[in-house]
Amino acid sequence: MDFSNQLDLLAQAEPTSNPPLMAWQEQGVLRAIDRQWIEQLAHHVNESNDAVHIAGALCSAYLGAGHICIDLVSLWKKPPEGLAVAELKAALAASGVHSVADWCDALKQSQLVSLALPLTEKPMVLSGTRLYLYRYFQYEQQVLSYLKHHAGATPFEPDAAIIDRLFPNKSDTVDWQKVAVANAASLPFSVISGGPGTGKTTTVTKLLALLVSQSAAQGKVLRIELAAPTGKAAARLTESIANAKRSLPLEEDIKAAIPEQASTLHRLLGSDFGRSRFKHNRDNPLHLDVLLVDEVSMVDLPMMAKLIDALPPHARLILLGDKDQLASVEAGSVLGDLSLGIESAYFQADWAQRLTRLTGENVSQFANPEAPLISRSLTLLRTSYRFDANSGIGHLAKAMNAGNAQDAIYQLQNNPRDVHWQVPTEQQTKPDIATLAKGYDDYWDAVRQQKDIVSLYAAFSRYQILTAVRQGEFGVEQVNKQLELYFYQRGRVKDPHVWYPGKAVMLTRNDASLGLFNGDIGLCMPDESQRLRVWFMQPDGSFTGLLPSRLSAFEVVFAMTVHKSQGSEFERVALLLPLTPSPVLTRELIYTGITRAKQDFTLWGAAHLVTAAAQSRIQRNSGLPDELWLSA
Numbered sequence: 001m002d003f004s005n006q007l008d009l010l011a012q013a014e015p016t017s018n019p020p021l022m023a024w025q026e027q028g029v030l031r032a033i034d035r036q037w038i039e040q041l042a043h044h045v046n047e048s049n050d051a052v053h054i055a056g057a058l059c060s061a062y063l064g065a066g067h068i069c070i071d072l073v074s075l076w077k078k079p080p081e082g083l084a085v086a087e088l089k090a091a092l093a094a095s096g097v098h099s100v101a102d103w104c105d106a107l108k109q110s111q112l113v114s115l116a117l118p119l120t121e122k123p124m125v126l127s128g129t130r131l132y133l134y135r136y137f138q139y140e141q142q143v144l145s146y147l148k149h150h151a152g153a154t155p156f157e158p159d160a161a162i163i164d165r166l167f168p169n170k171s172d173t174v175d176w177q178k179v180a181v182a183n184a185a186s187l188p189f190s191v192i193s194g195g196p197g198t199g200k201t202t203t204v205t206k207l208l209a210l211l212v213s214q215s216a217a218q219g220k221v222l223r224i225e226l227a228a229p230t231g232k233a234a235a236r237l238t239e240s241i242a243n244a245k246r247s248l249p250l251e252e253d254i255k256a257a258i259p260e261q262a263s264t265l266h267r268l269l270g271s272d273f274g275r276s277r278f279k280h281n282r283d284n285p286l287h288l289d290v291l292l293v294d295e296v297s298m299v300d301l302p303m304m305a306k307l308i309d310a311l312p313p314h315a316r317l318i319l320l321g322d323k324d325q326l327a328s329v330e331a332g333s334v335l336g337d338l339s340l341g342i343e344s345a346y347f348q349a350d351w352a353q354r355l356t357r358l359t360g361e362n363v364s365q366f367a368n369p370e371a372p373l374i375s376r377s378l379t380l381l382r383t384s385y386r387f388d389a390n391s392g393i394g395h396l397a398k399a400m401n402a403g404n405a406q407d408a409i410y411q412l413q414n415n416p417r418d419v420h421w422q423v424p425t426e427q428q429t430k431p432d433i434a435t436l437a438k439g440y441d442d443y444w445d446a447v448r449q450q451k452d453i454v455s456l457y458a459a460f461s462r463y464q465i466l467t468a469v470r471q472g473e474f475g476v477e478q479v480n481k482q483l484e485l486y487f488y489q490r491g492r493v494k495d496p497h498v499w500y501p502g503k504a505v506m507l508t509r510n511d512a513s514l515g516l517f518n519g520d521i522g523l524c525m526p527d528e529s530q531r532l533r534v535w536f537m538q539p540d541g542s543f544t545g546l547l548p549s550r551l552s553a554f555e556v557v558f559a560m561t562v563h564k565s566q567g568s569e570f571e572r573v574a575l576l577l578p579l580t581p582s583p584v585l586t587r588e589l590i591y592t593g594i595t596r597a598k599q600d601f602t603l604w605g606a607a608h609l610v611t612a613a614a615q616s617r618i619q620r621n622s623g624l625p626d627e628l629w630l631s632a
């Protein structure tokens, strides 16, 4: 049976609805699509076992929430929010399933499920007690086999003399940037992770300089490409690589051979908009020797699999990112899974010795016989150069990241220089829009003075209101509406219902014809002939002005969600929490919000929400952690 076009099945004759699934949809545990998907498939092959229907619907629902798979053992103990353990077990018992083993047996007997070995094309795959949708199992296997293959590769021998030249200063503590360069130059695949300002870009620029110098010595020219998941992140990477290059202690021709221009991943892979396949893939690989990808926490599993698929076999892949940030919007948390044990695992003794030899840094003191093979490919930068010892933002981010609610609250209260805390009053039902809007005063001055688009963009980028949620009075949609209304009442906007000078929007879809991407920000201003245009910054820093009528999917962006702010930084940030607890309030969300601020951070939210968030972590099911970290 061909399951390749599963959506077609949805258009076919109606199957009968499965009673527990219908009830769970009504309870909000499942989406309609989760139930319909499995019911149609089951109808197609006469699969009548409810235990299979239940597993399939949950697999689809979990995928919708960002998980790569479901783990039957975990589900047995802890079903999704809104579904009681007893209710799940009763529904399964009705089809003879009384244990996880019974559930696995039922799935193994189903025509809808393949085993991982031998793998056949069925809608779902059972691997141990994990159940995947077929395509996601394939993505995971693709990434896994790439990682395992490259982590175990015979190492290259980087030129220690060049590494020494790149790091002329010696200190008493281990210089992890130097170690990262030696480590990443040793293998075809590497990850450099670190919090804000830990020198990821500085380090990787030195790494590129090393690779370019080594190739130049052999008379070869390296083809290097730089990429990031969003246009904004690509523009930032371009800017920071250009800055970091300037201070390299190397010859001008080596610096000149390091590119500055970064593109988005979609553009790099040749986005065939509307289709899931990219122009570049295994049959038409990218034409490059080295690929550097920044902000990898935002890259989902399907994108990572497609990226790997498009690499020529000899290419080096270098990934940069902050493992503690929010995971990608779509399914997976590849960077998080990859760097799961990075804090404590360090390197196996022989690898640590090798790094000591290459760098002169005492890495051997961190040798760990338990470190799995993947740890070779990872280096964590541990010192922030952006936040000094007195930085409240730095301390607050650290406390939140460690899940230490008490310390986070202390930091919120005791750093008046750069951290501010606004606790809602008991009577408060709406955000304090007038105070929040003040941050945009400079921007509105620039609009009024009809400053050039470069200055205007710079003024806009200095401040950002972030929301944790989309819906409700404290959600992004309402806050933007209230802000526009407030700007109208203050005479800054003539009519908030039409395009006006100063209107700021964010695209919500990629647009092939315009060459713009989801997340790109446009500012509305008149052109020389006084026609309103929406101006977008290109990755090279230039601006394109489009007639507003050409934009189809966008939203106002005086406030944006923390999710959408990933890959961007602002001088001043105001993070607005809702009044009541929400499952989206996690440690990662607040940490990501805090670390978007470079100079000044204000939290609007109650202490009990900060405490709850510090104790709540995002966990996404995937097979990568076990395969990479536990089975070593």
Ligand SMILES: Nc1ncnc2c1ncn2[C@@H]1O[C@H](COP(=O)(O)OP(=O)(O)OP(=O)(O)O)[C@@H](O)[C@H]1O
Pocket (backbone or CB within 6 Å): 177, 194, 195, 196, 197, 198, 199, 200, 201, 202, 203, 240, 244, 385, 386
């Ligand atoms: N070893 C170092 N000694 C002193 N300053 C450093 C060092 N490494 C980086 N810096 C400085 O710290 C700042 C942040 O560095 P960089 O941009 O490389 O960090 P990053 O981790 O890429 O930051 P971001 O969080 O913005 O992605 C820069 O001003 C850089 O010059």
